[in-house]
Amino acid sequence: MMYQALSTSNQAELVELFSSVFNASEGEQEGAMLRQLTSQLAALIDHDAVMAFGAYEEGTLIGAIFFSRLQFESPVSVYMLSPVAVATEQQGQGVGQALIQHGLEILKERAVEVAITYGDPAFYSKVGFAPLSEELIQAPVKLSMPFGWLGQSLSEKPLPKLSGRPLCVEPFNDPNLW
Incomplete structure (x- = not known):
């Protein structure tokens, strides 16, 4: 398996991967979303506000992740991991976990201090995420399932308390995603 940073030129294969994975697991409506x-x-991939990484096997994209910046009032560097997809036939083999670890290592190299995600605690705990109180770090919009708000420090310091709701990249301003 090979990992690589993705760019806007990978848009078509990214869309196909996420659409097929979520159509199969969650249904057509979720797949379309x-x-x-x-x-x-x-x-929006620019390797600053939005980054994406892919896992390839024999030239085929089998997994992909996105990180996007969350901007708080304080100067703490925070990125959100979302969405994540692994080809249906590759699931359960550690592809997603390995790809997320790869992405988190790149964030650490870039001096990012905090990684956040919104998803299944049972899965994301395997890659270091833990439940996060919105009293400590708020989500950009109201959460429908607050138990899925997860975070981890990427530095030696504990998670900081950040005030206010962060700004997120435009696609995540849709409350239906939360």
Whole structure:
């Protein structure tokens, strides 16, 4: 398996991967929502506000992750991991975990201090994420499932208390995603 940073030129294969994975696991409506989100995020990949990484096997994209910046009032560097997809036939083999670890290492190299995600605590705890209180770090919009708000420090310091709701990249301003 090979990992690589993805760019806007990977938009079509990213959209196809996320759409097929979420159509299969969550149904057509969720697949369509992820198709739109992935298309919007892929168009914004600039390796600053939005980063994406892919796992390839024999030239085929089998997993992909996005990180996007969350801007708080304080100068703490925070990125959100979302969305994540692994090809259906590759799931359960550690592809997603390895790809997330790869992405987190790149964030550490870039001196990012905090990584956040919103998802299944049972899965994301395997890669270091822990439940996060919104009293410590708020989500950009109201959460429908607060138990899925997760974070981890990427430095030697504990998670900081950050005031206010952060600004997120435009595609995540849709309350239906939360």
